[in-house]
């Protein structure tokens with residue numbers, strides 16, 4: 214029986230409730246969760262702030278936006294028909310292609326009939342007596358359901374800087390994560406890009422092609438490495454299609470669900486010549502190999518990290534003609550891979566172009582946005598367009614923007630005042646019947662692989678509840694504490710823990726997020742999954758159901 218037919222046959226929703234389940238967000242996790250909830254026969258409503266599906270791939274329409282994971286390792290794996298019918302055109306698909314793909318999924322499963330667009334969730338409150346969640350939208354309407362599933366993303370709450378004068382700018386300005394649907398024409402324009410993370414790097418290399426003048430305001434350089442994107446001819450796509458089982462099996466086995474995984478050797482196990490040849494090979498290969506397929510001690514041994522950093526710094530020096538600009542582009546306060554490595558296509562060569570200028574925003578900070586442009590401590594620049602590539606309030610940011618209230622009206626913010634906690638990223642005691650997809654301390658890496666695991670795990674848990682007649686599900690404090698101990702343990706000794714970035718919970722634009730914390734799960738994806746699967750295998754030990 215089709216999922217749709219199965220859902221139609223279900224008995225009425227529990228008395229007095231509007232829905233069986235509410236899902237917040239229609240990105241990849243919300244879409245897949247909706248499909249799985251229909252299979253369980255749960256009448257589900259998805260609330261989505263945007264006007265279309267896609268989440269990250271709906272909001273991030275900035276020029277040059279594309280995957281850093283190989284396309285065929287990123288798409289959904291659950292639907293064999295979709296794998297057979299869909300062809301990726303590039304090894305690293307662009308945002309428009311990915312948005313088309315996700316719309317095709319929505320069409321195929323007729324998902325939109327259960328999705329309410331332009332519906333931003335403002336608050337969600339647990340009612341113990343009724344065993345239900347009441348969700349309030351920004352338009353003031355309220356909606357009840359037995360189960361609440363957050364599919365709100367890990368990098369989905371954009372953050373703006375707080376420069377004086379921003380509102381007075383007379384030109385156009387955009388945040389990369391809230392990009393307009395209408396194309397922005399940069400040809401012949403004077404453009405500023407603030408920020409040099411993965412979004413900034415992709416934007417810069419695209420805008421540099423047509424802008425009359427591009428000024429990049431860089432506070433902290435990142436270690437970038439070549440993406441080596443290429444078209445996928447039909448014959449190669451056929452070959453990829455034939456290998457899908459092998460590809461997804463590989464993703465299941467690797468540390469971060471990518472096709473790449475750490476080399477079993479340590480950096481200094483091999484001779485200098487062998488090391489150089491290996492690094493050269495990685496630098497010449499597609500994707501994240503240089504970061505997550507490098508020597509296994511890259512992110513734990515200072516000496517190893519310095520060696521790889523030296524190699525990549527030399528590459529930057531070779532690629533950037535002006536030695537002063539090259540030095541500015543080489544990170545000095547953190548080693549290679551200790552922050553997210555943006556993958557690039559001729560990014561460094563942009564700085565050899567006469568229309569591109571790099572400004573060191575640490576040495577000469579931005580003082581204000583003026584009606585005509587940007588004033589730094591030592592110069593005034595005129596711009597037509599300012600792009601804020603200033604990142605996200607990552608990981609828990611999307612949770613902080615919704616007023617979640619659990620048992621006894623306690624807010625999630627209060628519960629997480631000393632840092633977010635969870636049981637395997639998906640449950641939080643005190644918040645019964647709430648399930649977090651890509652919540653804090655889920656395995657990240659190649660995100661859709663984690664999404665599929667999270668959704669399947671939550672679906673199995675709800676199926677178990679259906680079978681046992683349970684209507685209330687909550688993590689125990691002890692199970693959550695044990696998991697958090699593990700989260701803290703695996704972060705010990707990692708060089709990335711010594712560096713400010715969204716991965717360590719730091720965002721200079723958000724009050725209270727200036728200090729490094731263990732903000733994410735840093736163990737391997739297989740270890741993460743084994744822990745979650747073990748809970749299920751023991752009849753959901755650590756989760757109370759009644």
Ligand code: N01
Nearest residue numbers: 279280281374408409410411412413432433553602603604
């Ligand atoms: O954000 P970021 P992002 N004044 O936080 C600067 C994923 N992603 O959107 O580092 C001046 O990395 C800030 O400077 P500093 C990916 O996981 C994936 O680029 O704080 N500058 C930094 O340079 C990625 O890691 C893909 O000194 C300010 C930049 O803005 C994550 O999203 C593509 C400033 C923010 O960098 C986030 O990437 C894109 C200020 N007040 C993103 N505030 C793909 O898979 C901030 N900055 C391809």
